[in-house]
Amino acid sequence: MHTLSEENYLKCIYRLWQDKGQKITPTAIAESLGNNPASVVDMIRKLTEKQLINYDKKKGVELTAQGQKDATLIVRRHRLWEVFLLEKLGYHWDEIHDIAEEMEHIKDATLADRLDKFLGFPEYDPHGDPIPKANGKMAKRSSITLADLKAGGHCRVAAVKDTTSSFLQYLQKLDISIGTKIQLIEKIPFDGSLVISIDGGEHKTVSSKFGESVLIDM
Amino acid sequence: MHTLSEENYLKCIYRLWQDKGQKITPTAIAESLGNNPASVVDMIRKLTEKQLINYDKKKGVELTAQGQKDATLIVRRHRLWEVFLLEKLGYHWDEIHDIAEEMEHIKDATLADRLDKFLGFPEYDPHGDPIPKANGKMAKRSSITLADLKAGGHCRVAAVKDTTSSFLQYLQKLDISIGTKIQLIEKIPFDGSLVISIDGGEHKTVSSKFGESVLIDM
DNA sequence: AAATAAAATTAGTCAAGACTAATTTTATTT
DNA sequence: AAATAAAATTAGTCTTGACTAATTTTATTT
Numbered sequence: 001m002h003t004l005s006e007e008n009y010l011k012c013i014y015r016l017w018q019d020k021g022q023k024i025t026p027t028a029i030a031e032s033l034g035n036n037p038a039s040v041v042d043m044i045r046k047l048t049e050k051q052l053i054n055y056d057k058k059k060g061v062e063l064t065a066q067g068q069k070d071a072t073l074i075v076r077r078h079r080l081w082e083v084f085l086l087e088k089l090g091y092h093w094d095e096i097h098d099i100a101e102e103m104e105h106i107k108d109a110t111l112a113d114r115l116d117k118f119l120g121f122p123e124y125d126p127h128g129d130p131i132p133k134a135n136g137k138m139a140k141r142s143s144i145t146l147a148d149l150k151a152g153g154h155c156r157v158a159a160v161k162d163t164t165s166s167f168l169q170y171l172q173k174l175d176i177s178i179g180t181k182i183q184l185i186e187k188i189p190f191d192g193s194l195v196i197s198i199d200g201g202e203h204k205t206v207s208s209k210f211g212e213s214v215l216i217d218m
Numbered sequence: 219m220h221t222l223s224e225e226n227y228l229k230c231i232y233r234l235w236q237d238k239g240q241k242i243t244p245t246a247i248a249e250s251l252g253n254n255p256a257s258v259v260d261m262i263r264k265l266t267e268k269q270l271i272n273y274d275k276k277k278g279v280e281l282t283a284q285g286q287k288d289a290t291l292i293v294r295r296h297r298l299w300e301v302f303l304l305e306k307l308g309y310h311w312d313e314i315h316d317i318a319e320e321m322e323h324i325k326d327a328t329l330a331d332r333l334d335k336f337l338g339f340p341e342y343d344p345h346g347d348p349i350p351k352a353n354g355k356m357a358k359r360s361s362i363t364l365a366d367l368k369a370g371g372h373c374r375v376a377a378v379k380d381t382t383s384s385f386l387q388y389l390q391k392l393d394i395s396i397g398t399k400i401q402l403i404e405k406i407p408f409d410g411s412l413v414i415s416i417d418g419g420e421h422k423t424v425s426s427k428f429g430e431s432v433l434i435d436m
Numbered sequence: 437a438a439a440t441a442a443a444a445t446t447a448g449t450c451a452a453g454a455c456t457a458a459t460t461t462t463a464t465t466t
Numbered sequence: 467a468a469a470t471a472a473a474a475t476t477a478g479t480c481t482t483g484a485c486t487a488a489t490t491t492t493a494t495t496t
Contacts, residue, residue: 026475042452099329
């Protein structure tokens with residue numbers, strides 16, 4: 001199997017690949033992981049040798065079929081552990097990501113499937129991200145953010161793009177969670193700030209960065 | 219906190235310390251971990267610097283108060299995860315040790331306590347080993363083995379000293395688990411073989427090595 | 437006590453995976 | 467197109483935690 005580091009790179013590449021249909025460059029990976037680009041180049045070589053990715057200067061990094069499969073399994077484990085930590089151990093929204101980050105690397109052939117069953121085959125993790133099934137298939141995640149909504153529009157929070165505790169704690173303070181209904185009252189042209197109404201409540205202003213981190217259904 | 223390797227050494231030293239009141243030498247640690255003695259010497263230096271152990275050629279390796287505390291926590295986590303894997307995820311006796319070996323290293327301040335609560339504060343793990351409490355205290359494990367019993371004596375299996383799957387599978391085949399009642403019919407002087415009766419059943423012969431791996435209450 | 441065996445230690449090596457600094461390649465401006 | 471900036475890459479270093487081989491220390495025999 002793969003080392004801890006290889007798994008983290010795989011997962012990172014997978015995430016970048018999902019986020020945008022954009023070219024995945026060494027620099028992008030380096031930024032995402034907080035590593036040095038030179039280190040990334042080393043790992044690209046290693047993962048290429050293991051046939052988990054292909055790298056081409058024009059096309060950037062691409063996951064091979066095997067790489068996709070392996071990355072999906074890591075994501076599956078991560079999201080299942082998040083559900084476990086929240087539902088069974090009573091952690092809060094903002095605490096689970098970092099712990100799941102460690103648990104996702106536990107290696108055992110049947111662990112994910114047993115955990116999945118134990119949890120009742122959940123569809124989504126606590127951040128609203130779909131959990132890949134044992135066969136690798138998963139529901140599509142919304143790709144529209146609150147910032148994409150036009151003024152006056154109504155929506156429902158489907159997921160969050162950011163899992164840092166600072167962001168999640170802010171959401172909690174605003175009383176926003178998965179499923180919360182939000183109306184976008186106004187967009188401030190100057191800096192993209194958003195005036196919103198949470199569950200029909202009073203008007204509040206949030207930043208454009210905030211808006212881009214909230215995935216919505218309409 | 220400690221690295222994976224440091225934690226494994228700590229746990230190993232803790233186990234050797236519990237097993238016998240004997241002097242813990244670099245060679246003993248090396249054998250126990252399957253490492254080279256030279257590597258052990260390096261790690262002894264490192265753990266000494268971190269004030270987790272003291273090393274003296276006469277006395278061997280000893281855990282400091284902090285070392286004991288840290289080692290106990292690792293053991294606590296290991297045994298709690300074993301209970302989880304067996305009771306909640308439906309693994310068998312012989313499958314859980316290796317997985318728990320990975321899970322015990324998950325670092326989070328409240329994880330062990332939450333898991334403990336979730337599992338209903340179990341006293342013993344599936345191999346009959348007592349689970350250290352949050353305060354570090356734990357029940358004493360029996361130190362008498364089946365091989366120590368005298369011919370004719372009755373006992374109850376309290377725990378197993380060996381957690382390899384080959385041993386556990388053999389136990390399962392013999393229909394022995396924690397709590398099983400055994401009578402020692404006869405000891406064969408030639409090689410220490412034991413003739414036993416399991417739950418009052420027919421006579422069976424097992425090796426002395428087997429007898430030494432089964433901890434009993436009388 | 438001397439000889440031998442075993443254990444401990446030192447010195448040096450290696451691989452993984454990170455880094456920095458320097459260089460080359462590619463993109464973007466002017 | 468030349469100049470500049472950014473990205474990618476190479477080369478070399480560092481740390482962790484293993485290793486082997488050689489040496490020293492300690493224990494055990496004879």
